[in-house]
Amino acid sequence: xxxxxxxWFIFGLFTVFIIGGGIGTVTSSNLFHAALWLIxxxxxxxxxxxxxxxxxxAAIQVLVYIGAIVVLIIFAIMLTRRLMGLREAPNSQWAYGxxxxxxxxxxxxxxxxxxxxxESPLLVSQPISEITGESIRDLGIALVDVxxxxxxxxxxxxxxxxxxxxxxxxxxxxx
Amino acid sequence: xxxxxxxxxxxxxxxQIVASTLGAVVLASFGLVWVIFxxxxxxxxxxxxxxxxxPNRTGPYGLFQTFADIGKLLTKEDITPKGADKHVYNFAxxxxxxxxxxxxxxxxxxxxxxxxxxxxxxxxxxxxxSLATLAILLAGWSSNNKYxxxxxxxxxxxxxxxxxxxxxxxAVPVLLAGSMSMQDIVKGQSIAYVFVVPVSALIxxxxxxxxxxxxxxxxxxxxxxxxxxFNIEYxxxxxxxxxxxxxIHAFVIxxxxxxxxxxxxxxxxxxxxxYELFGFLMLMAKSxxxxxxxxLLRNTLPRIRIDHMMAFNWKFLVPLALVNLLVxxxxxxxxxxxxxxxxALVAEGGLAGLVGTIFGAGFIAELPRAVVLxxxxxxxxxxxxxxxxxxxxxxxxxxxxxxxxxxRATAMASD
Numbered sequence: 072x073x074x075x076x077x078x079w080f081i082f083g084l085f086t087v088f089i090i091g092g093g094i095g096t097v098t099s100s101n102l103f104h105a106a107l108w109l110i111x112x113x114x115x116x117x118x119x120x121x122x123x124x125x126x127x128x129a130a131i132q133v134l135v136y137i138g139a140i141v142v143l144i145i146f147a148i149m150l151t152r153r154l155m156g157l158r159e160a161p162n163s164q165w166a167y168g169x170x171x172x173x174x175x176x177x178x179x180x181x182x183x184x185x186x187x188x189x190e191s192p193l194l195v196s197q198p199i200s201e202i203t204g205e206s207i208r209d210l211g212i213a214l215v216d217v218x219x220x221x222x223x224x225x226x227x228x229x230x231x232x233x234x235x236x237x238x239x240x241x242x243x244x245x246x
Numbered sequence: 247x248x249x250x251x252x253x254x255x256x257x258x259x260x261x262q263i264v265a266s267t268l269g270a271v272v273l274a275s276f277g278l279v280w281v282i283f284x285x286x287x288x289x290x291x292x293x294x295x296x297x298x299x300x301p302n303r304t305g306p307y308g309l310f311q312t313f314a315d316i317g318k319l320l321t322k323e324d325i326t327p328k329g330a331d332k333h334v335y336n337f338a339x340x341x342x343x344x345x346x347x348x349x350x351x352x353x354x355x356x357x358x359x360x361x362x363x364x365x366x367x368x369x370x371x372x373x374x375x376s377l378a379t380l381a382i383l384l385a386g387w388s389s390n391n392k393y394x395x396x397x398x399x400x401x402x403x404x405x406x407x408x409x410x411x412x413x414x415x416x417a418v419p420v421l422l423a424g425s426m427s428m429q430d431i432v433k434g435q436s437i438a439y440v441f442v443v444p445v446s447a448l449i450x451x452x453x454x455x456x457x458x459x460x461x462x463x464x465x466x467x468x469x470x471x472x473x474x475x476f477n478i479e480y481x482x483x484x485x486x487x488x489x490x491x492x493x494i495h496a497f498v499i500x501x502x503x504x505x506x507x508x509x510x511x512x513x514x515x516x517x518x519x520x521y522e523l524f525g526f527l528m529l530m531a532k533s534x535x536x537x538x539x540x541x542l543l544r545n546t547l548p549r550i551r552i553d554h555m556m557a558f559n560w561k562f563l564v565p566l567a568l569v570n571l572l573v574x575x576x577x578x579x580x581x582x583x584x585x586x587x588x589x590a591l592v593a594e595g596g597l598a599g600l601v602g603t604i605f606g607a608g609f610i611a612e613l614p615r616a617v618v619l620x621x622x623x624x625x626x627x628x629x630x631x632x633x634x635x636x637x638x639x640x641x642x643x644x645x646x647x648x649x650x651x652x653x654r655a656t657a658m659a660s661d
Contacts, residue, residue, distance in 0.1 A: 076259075077259065077263075103331075103334075103387065104331075104334075107334065107384075110380070126364055126365065126366050126370075127365075127366050127369065130366045130369040130370050130372075130373045131369070131373075133373035133374070133376070133377075134369065134372055134373040134376060137373075137376065137377070137380070138372075138373060138375075138376025138377070138379065138380075139376070139406075141380075142376070142379060142380060142383065142402065142406070145383055145387075146383075146402060149387060149395070149399075207365065207366070207426075
């Protein structure tokens with residue numbers, strides 16, 4: 072099935088959001104502005120989830136990443152006054168960063184190409200209209216089904232719990 | 247609408263886009279036009295509560311007062327402070343209004359009128375609500391003003407904290423309806439959830455009040471402490487956008503309370519096919535009733551202190567919401583409503599048939615669960631208030647203060 076013009080347009084728009092936001096994040100010398108560019112980038116990712124017929128993930132993306140994580144980052148920046156006045160790049164590690172980014176991109180691209188070609192491609196093209204809205208139900212059942220992912224789910228919860236208790240212990244004043 | 251355009255010879259894609267855009271514009275305009283009325287309503291109401299007349303010079307009953315205000319705000323000078331971060335400063339008011347208008351998209355006005363019946367409607371509303379947090383943060387930071395920054399800090403601390411009990415109490419209607427779609431939640435309420443889980447309804451309402459920053463939680467703007475908080479540097483229409491945004495938000499929380507806990511457009515046969523407009527009016531009537539309560543609170547309660555506000559949230563609302571969610575989860579499981587069996591029971595006649603024809607078969611299906619949960623909720627509420635009472639007594643005895651009945655206190659003061 073050939074995607075319609077509207078889908079292409081929206082895809083392009085969100086791509087511009089993601090890439091533009093990403094470039095803005097790494098080039099902006101003002102940390103506060105960098106965080107704002109990051110929001111635009113994350114918003115583009117949420118848009119991609121909508122295009123992929125996963126509105127649940129899109130809502131979670133906005134809620135967790137934009138609503139919680141970026142707000143937390145901005146909060147931390149605001150509390151450290153000295154960082155806000157910076158006008159030039161705070162360190163000179165961009166060369167290492169560039170190498171890291173290129174390697175990561177190469178690995179991801181390679182993985183994508185290998186997965187979509189070969190004997191039995193992992194990626195199957197399927198029209199979005201055929202994906203039903205039951206994916207949330209499947210997700211919920213998979214997390215509590217003994218035969219599926221209940222153990223990883225509980226382990227992850229325990230890890231988070233331990234992290235939270237640890238944070239409280241560290242932040243606590245000595246008595 | 248889209249079909250009509252296609253039939254009259256339009257390109258189907260174009261017709262779809264035009265119809266969707268028009269729908270979005272109508273929905274957004276509804277919120278913006280309503281705010282003109284609700285500002286008048288609020289001022290008139292506040293006037294009556296405080297034994298004044300309220301606006302009465304412009305138009306009948308002062309109805310055109312808001313238009314005069316708009317005219318004044320439009321002609322004001324648009325000032326941007328010198329050290330402000332210009333783009334962020336200008337973007338914040340837009341985000342503040344847009345984030346709240348976007349909530350209208352998932353509100354079901356009757357069985358057919360809903361912007362987008364997302365299957366994650368509840369989650370969407372929470373996600374969009376977090377954008378409003380961001381707008382306050384942007385405004386406070388970009389103004390380059392200490393008071394604005396302090397106000398933003400307070401606002402963010404309050405908003406993030408009160409989001410926890412809000413989401414926990416929001417999970418209860420989702421659990422009972424078995425869906426995150428707003429429309430399905432309304433359809434699941436043959437018995438309004440406020441009669442099934444009153445504790446959840448209360449927690450949701452209180453945390454929403456805190457999210458809007460309405461009195462008694464209006465310490466975000468606390469004129470006497472931090473002048474006006476995050477929007478202090480804004481003037482003219484930009485200030486008006488924050489102001490309008492707050493009013494729309496205040497009404498949106500009333501609509502949401504009505505949708506999630508008061509049965510939305512249902513009641514008295516409203517909202518059934520053929521009675522669409524009646525369903526819409528039903529929802530608005532419920533929302534305005536909740537709004538009246540919000541206004542009454544605003545005009546009668548004093549502002550609480552920020553540390554009290556935090557303590558109330560983390561030490562009372564969050565534990566209560568958690569326990570409530572646990573109780574509901576365990577008790578609701580064995581009593582999932584069986585609508586088909588209830589239909590059969592009604593068809594058989596007798597007492598069940600009589601009740602069924604009056605209240606609908608859904609009422610009978612949901613009755614057992616409603617009774618069990620209501621009893622559990624009442625017990626929970628009594629335990630919680632008793633604990634609060636004990637805590638208050640302990641605090642008073644620590645300070646060596648006797649609890650004095652209010653009447654005696656005034657008598658002693660006048661001695």
